[in-house]
Structures are given as structure tokens and as C-alpha cells.
Amino acid sequence: MQLEIKILTKMFGKGMVGLSDFSIIIEKGVLGLLGPNGAGKSTLMKIIATISKPTYGSVLLDGEDIVKNPDLIRKILGYLPQDFGVYPNLNAYEFLKYIAAMKGVGGAGLNKRIDMLLEGVNLIADAKRPIGTYSGGMKQRIGIAQALLNDPKILIFDEPTVGLDPEERVRFRQLISEMAGDAIVILSSHIVSDIETVADEVAIIKSGMLIEKNTAPEMISKVENKIFEIALSQSEVERFKSQYLVVNTTRQSDKMLLRYISGTHQPAANSRPVNATLEDAYLFLTKTQPYIR
Ligand SMILES: Nc1ncnc2c1ncn2[C@@H]1O[C@H](COP(=O)(O)OP(=O)(O)O)[C@@H](O)[C@H]1O
Ligand SMILES: [Mg+2]
Structure with missing residues (x-):
């Protein structure tokens, strides 16, 4: 599986630029998108998740343009938006069942998968209370679980470690490594240490442009x-x-x-x-x- 992003540009009103002639090829493994606030990480992820359309440029999934045909990616996608909203009155089970219904995930294995995911994000003990009573880190963890519901082949996590404490970060990294498998996983952060240990490759982005895509050791060798x-x-x-x-x-x-x-x-x-x-x-x-x- 391959995602080829070709000269993608996103302009907002009043000359605001989200991405500028951005090109990158993403293959299986974990890609860390690293860049300062305002670099264009969320803009890129939203376009790949087909939540937003580029001003011009294309995103090819195995050669097929998902900008023109979003359904090609939607059924194999797990996405955690940066501003992930939850339903405060639902508990974790109800919420995940609701998301499963929305994504058309069902069948005999669903309850087992929900339990496995809740285990993975350490929410079993709290799964029966309303999400509205959760801490920021717990909400983030339920967001991670919902992105993984449909066993996605492409996973997009926008600033997933925001609000997580150090222990939760370690768990998150474990979960990603377990889930990655053959999938394309794209994680964003503005914090180097969040990306460093989990990403196979790192793409540094700034002002809507790609500065470098490489493995961490290769990048480090540039300043050795x-x-x-x-x-x-x-x-x-x-x-x-x-x-x-x-x-x-x-x-x-x-x-x-x-x-x-x-x-x-x-x-x-x-x-x-x-x-x-x-x-x-x-x-x-x-x-x-x-x-x-
Ligand atoms: N809806 C929007 N309207 C106007 N400008 C936007 C909008 N979304 C993002 N931008 C601008 O695009 C640039 C990239 O934003 P974003 O992709 O959110 O960056 P990052 O996720 O790396 O912090 C920023 O300058 C931001 O202000
Ligand atoms: Mg962002």
C-alpha cells in the first residue's frame, strides 16, 4: 500500500496558506509528522482523511485519487482529529458501539474487539461511566480506541499524545507498535520525544512545506x-x-x-x-x- 501526495496546496481565505506544493510518498510503517504549531500538519491529515479538500494537488492511494473518490480510503481509515469531540452522556462501551455502527463495523467479534481496545488504552475500569466525567487524557485514549475500531489499514493520529501523562504515552507507543502491522500509520506532534521512539521515519514540516523525510538516525547524522x-x-x-x-x-x-x-x-x-x-x-x-x- 502506498499514499502518494502530489503538489498539494491548501489555501484558506485572505491568502492564508495551510500547505504549499507539498509532496511526499508514504508507505507502510509509522511516519511521524513533526513541525511547529501552524506548520500544516493538521491540514495535511484532514486532506488525507478526506475531511477537507485541497485547493489543488492530489492524494493517490495505490494510484487512485482519493480527493476525487474519498470512499476508497474511508473504509480502511482510522482517524483521530486534533479536536476530537465526544458524547458526554455515553459511556465508553456505548460510544464505541455508536462509532462502530457509524463505520459499519459489526458482527460477532465486535464486543471482543471493543474489550481489547479498551484494555489497550487502559479504560476497562472506567468503561461504564459517562465520557463526560473523563479527564483530558482519558478522552484522548477513548479517541485512540475509536480510531482503531475498524482494524484500519491507514491510521491517522493528529497530536495523539496531547494531554497524556508519561505512563499513558508509553502505553500509547506500545499500542501503536502492536497495531501498526502492515498499516500506514501517520502521527503528528510538535514534540520531538513523542515521535522519536515510535516512528520508522520522520517528516519535518514547516510553513506548509516539507523540509526533510528520513529515519531518525539519518536525520541525527546530519548534525553529528x-x-x-x-x-x-x-x-x-x-x-x-x-x-x-x-x-x-x-x-x-x-x-x-x-x-x-x-x-x-x-x-x-x-x-x-x-x-x-x-x-x-x-x-x-x-x-x-x-x-x-
Ligand atoms: N480553517 C482555517 N482557516 C484559516 N486558516 C487556517 C485554517 N486551518 C488552518 N489554517 C492555517 O493554516 C496553517 C496550518 O495550520 P495547521 O494545519 O492547523 O497547522 P499544525 O497542525 O501544524 O499546527 C496555519 O497558519 C493556520 O493558521
Ligand atoms: Mg494541528
Whole structure:
């Protein structure tokens, strides 16, 4: 299975651009869509989920255009929108049965599947209370469960880890790894650590354009040997920041410890090389790289 997104553009009124000539090929596995707020992640996901139509461009599922023929993807799609709404008076069982009916999922296995999903998102104990009484993280988890109801071949999760505590994040990653199988899974986040451990590939998007699509190790290799730490006094920090791309600053007794990317420059004197992370690569790529057109 393959999704080919071809020169997709989405313009909103008043010259607002959601996506700009965006092209990418997505194959089975987990793709992490990483980008700052306003980058166009939700716009892209809505178009793939056929909730929104592009201004121009096409989305081909195994060569067939789903913009023209949305039914091709709808029956194999699981989608968690960023602004997922719930029915406050239904409990988890009732809600999932309702969604199942909407998606045309039924049959003898349905109750078992619902139990398995509720187990997977750790909601069994709360499954009989109204969703209106759930915390933000619990609502997010029921949203994850509903996206998985129809055993989807294409899964789109828009900022799924928002509101989840660290333990819930770990469970979510496990669930995704279990569910991924042969599916195409697309996850978005503006937080690197949410994507890093679960994604086979990462696509960095900014201002409606693709900056880079690659595996995390490949991305990290682009900044390998370019990441340093330096201890400076408070008064030296501002000048240093005007010369180097500083990715983190921490206080260390009377000094400031700066983590920075040397880029094409020589590192400053008295710096110490440190291992590069995906966070470093993300900041480097979003702050310095030209777009892929
Ligand atoms: N319905 C809309 N009307 C006008 N502008 C929009 C609308 N939806 C998104 N945008 C704009 O499109 C850009 C991309 O938004 P979005 O896809 O939501 O970004 P992300 O999900 O990466 O935070 C932003 O500049 C946003 O303001
Ligand atoms: Mg969004």
C-alpha cells in the first residue's frame, strides 16, 4: 500500500496558506509528522482523511485519487482529529458501539474487539461511566480506541499524545507498535520525544512545506559532530546566541551551560562535543534548511 501526495496546496481565505506544493510518498510503517504549531500538519491529515479538500494537488492511494473518490480510503481509515469531540452522556462501551455502527463495523467479534481496545488504552475500569466525567487524557485514549475500531489499514493520529501523562504515552507507543502491522500509520506532534521512539521515519514540516523525510538516525547524522556545550557567564550569553544556534540553556551554579549547533562554523574555544539527538537535528533543520520543492 502506498499514499502518494502530489503538489498539494491548501489555501484558506485572505491568502492564508495551510500547505504549499507539498509532496511526499508514504508507505507502510509509522511516519511521524513533526513541525511547529501552524506548520500544516493538521491540514495535511484532514486532506488525507478526506475531511477537507485541497485547493489543488492530489492524494493517490495505490494510484487512485482519493480527493476525487474519498470512499476508497474511508473504509480502511482510522482517524483521530486534533479536536476530537465526544458524547458526554455515553459511556465508553456505548460510544464505541455508536462509532462502530457509524463505520459499519459489526458482527460477532465486535464486543471482543471493543474489550481489547479498551484494555489497550487502559479504560476497562472506567468503561461504564459517562465520557463526560473523563479527564483530558482519558478522552484522548477513548479517541485512540475509536480510531482503531475498524482494524484500519491507514491510521491517522493528529497530536495523539496531547494531554497524556508519561505512563499513558508509553502505553500509547506500545499500542501503536502492536497495531501498526502492515498499516500506514501517520502521527503528528510538535514534540520531538513523542515521535522519536515510535516512528520508522520522520517528516519535518514547516510553513506548509516539507523540509526533510528520513529515519531518525539519518536525520541525527546530519548534525553529528556539530553539537557542543559551553559554559559561559551570564553576560556572555547574548553575544554567543547571536553567533551560534543555541538549542538549550541551563543554569549551572554561577555559569550558564549552552548546548549549541556549530553548523558550518568552527566550534567556539572551550567547547565540549556532545552526542547529537533528534531534537538537535529538528532544530537545525527547521531553523536553517531550505524547503524541498
Ligand atoms: N480553517 C482555517 N482557516 C484559516 N486558516 C487556517 C485554517 N486551518 C488552518 N489554517 C492555517 O493554516 C496553517 C496550518 O495550520 P495547521 O494545519 O492547523 O497547522 P499544525 O497542525 O501544524 O499546527 C496555519 O497558519 C493556520 O493558521
Ligand atoms: Mg494541528
